[in-house]
Amino acid sequence: MPLLTVDNLTKNFGGLAAVSQVDISLEKNELVGLIGPNGAGKTTxxxxxxxxxxxxxxxxxxEVEGKSTRLNGMKSYKIAELGLSRTFQNIRLFKDLTVMENVLIAMNAKHKENFVTSVLRLPKFYKIEKDLKNKALELLSLFHLVDKKDTLTKNLPYGQQRRLEIVRALATExxxxxxxxxxxxxxxxxxxxxTNLIREVQEKFxxxxxxxxxxxxxxxDVCERIYVLEYGRVIAKGTPDEVKTNQSVIEAYLGGEV
Ligand SMILES: Nc1ncnc2c1ncn2[C@@H]1O[C@H](COP(=O)(O)OP(=O)(O)OP(=O)(O)O)[C@@H](O)[C@H]1O
Structure with missing residues (x-):
């Protein structure tokens, strides 16, 4: 059973089918690419x-531990709780918080602690807080951001902000x-x-x-399988070599180098 199955998925915006009858399946622990020309429906x-x-x-x-859950129409936070996390094309960090605070907020969303434990600052609270901080440091270290942990996010160079976005998404486990x-x-x-980090993350976690x-x-370089979208439809799928030589893909990219 695939981990995630997308069956005949369609999204219409007025008369435009931004995503049209898409079938996709994702296995556990694989790295899959989604490509296609501008406006093909990838972000949708x-x-x-x-x-x-x-x-x-x-x-x-x-599909989790033998149980099927239908995700259609479920709220984003519920889907996140079920283990689907994402980054955005436009960076969406809390710019006036530090790097560490950005990661801890994402972690807290996952680890909703007992109200009494947190309000009364019971010993368990400090233990949980320490564990979360250590975990955040581990992630920041993987993404070469540990020395920036106390920096305000808005002061990070662009490339580091993009890496922090991934750390934050990973912090939700x-x-x-x-x-x-x-x-x-x-x-x-x-x-x-x-590229190396993405590979490392996938292998490590x-x-x-x-x-x-x-x-x-x-x-x-990095993906084991690739889906190609054009005008909202999957026009090709396969290994990088298969996709590279697929005629529809070459045409979708106007004969450019794929
Ligand atoms: N909220 C929306 N309302 C109306 N049309 C939308 C909306 N979101 C996306 N679209 C349209 O749906 C189509 C697919 O857009 P989408 O952003 O998913 O493409 P994409 O493949 O991610 O493109 P890009 O590579 O440029 O990011 C486009 O024609 C876009 O204008």
Whole structure:
């Protein structure tokens, strides 16, 4: 059984089918790319899978420990609690909080502690807080951000803000992580560094990662499987080699290098 099954998913905006009859399946612990020309429906698909939009039709089913859960129409926070986390194309951090505070807020959303324990500051509260801080430091260290932990987020260079977005998404301990153009605006060195990090994260945390990315070398390098969208429909899927040589894909990219 796949971890996530997307069946015949459609989202209409007025007369426009931004996502149309999409079938996708995600296995546990795989790295999957989602590519396609501008306006193909990639972000809309992420928005449907993470509860930002309600599908017009179709099914999204999550399989956890033998139990199927239908995600259609579920609120985003509920979907996040079930282990689907994401980053956004436009960075959405708390700019006036420190790097560490941004990570801790994401963690607290997951670890809603007993009210009495937190209000009365019982010993358990301090233990939980210490554990969360250690975990946050571990994640920040993986993303080379530990020395920035007390920096206000708005003062971080752009590339580091993008990395912090991923840390924050990981802090919720997701089973599936959706990354929406994580390398957008990065220079080639930062992109290469990010490619390695994405791979490392997937291996270390044994999670499924879905990546929307315009940087083809990143997608081809890092993804085991790729889905290609055009005008809201899946026009191809397969390994990077299969996708690269697929005629519909080459045409969708106007004969450009894929
Ligand atoms: N909220 C909305 N209301 C109306 N139309 C929308 C809305 N969101 C997206 N669209 C339209 O749906 C289509 C798919 O958009 P989407 O942003 O999902 O594409 P994309 O593949 O992520 O594009 P890009 O690579 O440029 O980010 C576009 O034609 C877009 O204008």
């Amino acid at each position: 698909l992420f928005n449907l899978l993470t509860g930002v939009y309600v599908p017009s039709s179709g099914e999204v089913t999550l 997701p089973q599936i992580l959706f990354l929406d153009e994580p390398a957008a605006g990065m220079n080639p060195n930062e992109t290469a560094d990010l 044994k999670i499924t990662i879905v990546l929307i990315e315009h940087d083809m070398s990143l997608v081809m």
